Amino acid sequence: MNENNQFHISFFRPTTERARKNRNKVVWLLAIWAIGVFGFQFLLRALEEPTPEPVLTEFNEVWDNVKSDNANKHELQTFAKSALQVTGKVFIKPEHRNALDNGITWATMKLADSAQKIAISQALIDFEKAAKDLEVLSDENYQTARNNLAALARVPLGLKSNELLTNFLPLELDSKMAGSFTDENKKIVAKAMPLYTIHNQSVLTDTKFLGFPFHYFYTSVFLLILFIVICWFYSFTTDKINKKLKISE
Incomplete structure (x- = not known):
């Protein structure tokens, strides 16, 4: 090597x-890592x-009959339960939750008879005051008010006392929305539900491997193992190259 270039x-x-040799090895290992990570993502998409x-x-x-206000009891119950299941998801946009709450509250009051309406409205x-x-x-007052509302509101919807939907039903009812299901909120609900x-599902998400969905195992376990193997391989081959070239540190 040129003496003037030894520090370049x-x-x-x-x-x-x-x-x-080190450059070529790093390029190959980066290519393997990129294929392992991004190749799998492209395959998932495909x-x-x-x-x-x-x-x-x-x-x-049931939606066509619900939005035209021609739904029977069973259809209203089905609609309210499906909307409740969506509100139980972790991340819901505020405007979507507001529209779903409008539909749930409206359906609950529409299904209730006159005596139930009075009791549910007061509960x-x-x-809402306790909240x-x-x-x-x-807080005891809050828990009592919540349980009382759940016990009353679940009846028109045909929910059982031990159902998960019953537990968070009170959180989705709003006294200001009981009178009507607005056209604007109907449009929002129709877009929010899908x-x-x-x-998106495929054989990669539906297949189980060691008890986990394959895509989860691949991304959270296999790619971590691959990274460790790449680090080990880099260190192992670097030592071999140094020995071959008689380089000691």
């Missing part, structure tokens, strides 16, 4: 055999198909 280091234009949840199928079967007012004054979730109930 360039990854892309190596000046020594060791640097050249194989995935939009698949609706059963709740969306149930919703679609809802009591619950407004709430400081801790364990957004939260259609998921």
Whole structure:
């Protein structure tokens, strides 16, 4: 090597055999890593198909009658339960939750008889007051008001006392929305339901491997193992190159 160039280091234009071998090895390992990460993502995209949840199928079967206000008792119950299932998801846009809450509250009051309407309305007012004054979730007044509202509101919807939907039903009722299901909120609900109930699925997401969906195992376990193997391989081959070139540090 030129003596004047001995301190010049360039990854892309190596000046020594060791640097050249190291450059080539890094390029190959980066290519393997990129194929492992991005190749799998491209494969997921190529194989995935939009698949609706059963709740969306149930919703679609009754929606035309619900939005035209011609739904029977069973159809209103089906609509309210499907909307409740969506509101139970973790991430819901505020405007979507507001529209779904309007539909749930409207359907509940529409299904209730005159005596139930009076009882539910009063229980809802009591619950909203308790929620407004709430400081801790364990507050006795809040829990009592919530349980009372759930016990009353679940009956028109045909929910059982031990159902998960019954537990968060009070949180989706709003006294200001009981009178009508607005046309604007109907449009929002029609757009929101598919957004939260259609998921891309493929053989890579449906196949189980060691008890996990394959795509989860691949991204959270296999890619981590691959990274460790790449690091080990880099260190192992670097030592071999140094020994071959009689380089000691």
